[in-house]
Amino acid sequence: MDQTWIRAARRLPQAPVRLVCFPHAGGSASYFAPHARLLGDDVEVLAVQYPGRQDRYREPAITDLGRLADRLADVLAGTVPGPFAFFGHSMGAIVAFEVTRRLERRGAPAPRVLFVSGRRAPSLVREDNVHRRDDAGVIAEMSRLGGTDMSLLTDPEVIEMIMPALRADYTAIETYRCDPADATVGSPIEVLTGDSDTRVSVVDAKGWADHTTAGCELRVFPGGHFYLAERATEVVAHIAARLEARISARAE
Structure with missing residues (x-):
């Protein structure tokens, strides 16, 4: 497996199941380390490292989500041992969905279950413009959403380092359009969302059923x-339970 793209958040080579995690806009593979530690020894957590951040900061970030999904499908096709699942948060939910579509079209092994988190259904289009804002506008959006240490967002050197990848990610997700709009995958989908998420309503989340x-x-x-x-802790317990239920059901 290409370790440039895929990192073991917790190395458990003998685990019977693998969970491949796709980060949010501006996120990195290391975001999932705390969640990996909460999972038991039956699940090895692998996390995607997009170009343009952390140890890949010298590489140009990808601004087209379809191209990003194409590259990840190349990396993942036939390389994840045993049964596996995908988990994607926010932008990562769409990336995971599009990679699943590509794996299925190739006839390659696909995830037994697709967990999508904090993202409206692919067919629900909203005209967002964060990627066209100045740096202060992008930082303001990050602050509004939370999830980032605010002390980092006041450090000019940190902002200069993270902004290219962050702006590229926002460009990729905000210009994404599901093609075709009614595209489906053959994997069951587990949708997770927050009840006070200002970016995703419960109705938006329910649209994944289509x-x-x-x-x-x-x-x-x-x-x-x-x-x-x-x-x-609550989220990881839910994921573990649904992983066991979905993978057991598809193995029968």
Whole structure:
């Protein structure tokens, strides 16, 4: 497996199941380390490292979500051992969905279940413009959503370092359009969202049911856009339970 793109958040090579995690806009593979530590020894957590951040900061970030999904499908096709699932938060939910579509079209092994978090359904288009704002406007959006240490957002050197990848991610997700709009995957979808997320209503989250032929379940947690940090123990327990139920059901 390409370790440039895929990092082991917690290395458990003998684990029977793997969970591949896709970060939010501006996020990195290390975001999922706390969640990996909360999972038991039966799940190895792998996390995607997009170009343009942390140890990949010298690489140009990708501004087209389809191209990002194409590259990740190349990396992941046939390389994840045993049964696996995808988890994507915010932008990562759409990336995980599009990678799943590409794997299925190739006839490659696809996730047994797709967890999508903090993101409206792919067919629900909203005209957002964060990627066209100046740096202060982008930082203001990050501050509003939470999930980022605010002390970092007041450091000019940090802002200069993270802004190219952050702006690229916002460009990728805000210019994304699901093609076709009624695209589906054959993996069951588990939707997770926060009840006070200002970016995603519960109705928006329910729309994911239109994008799978294998069933869709919704779980609403207390919290905002980054509810999964605020409720990490509860979220991980839910993921573990649904992983076991979905993978066992598809193995029968």
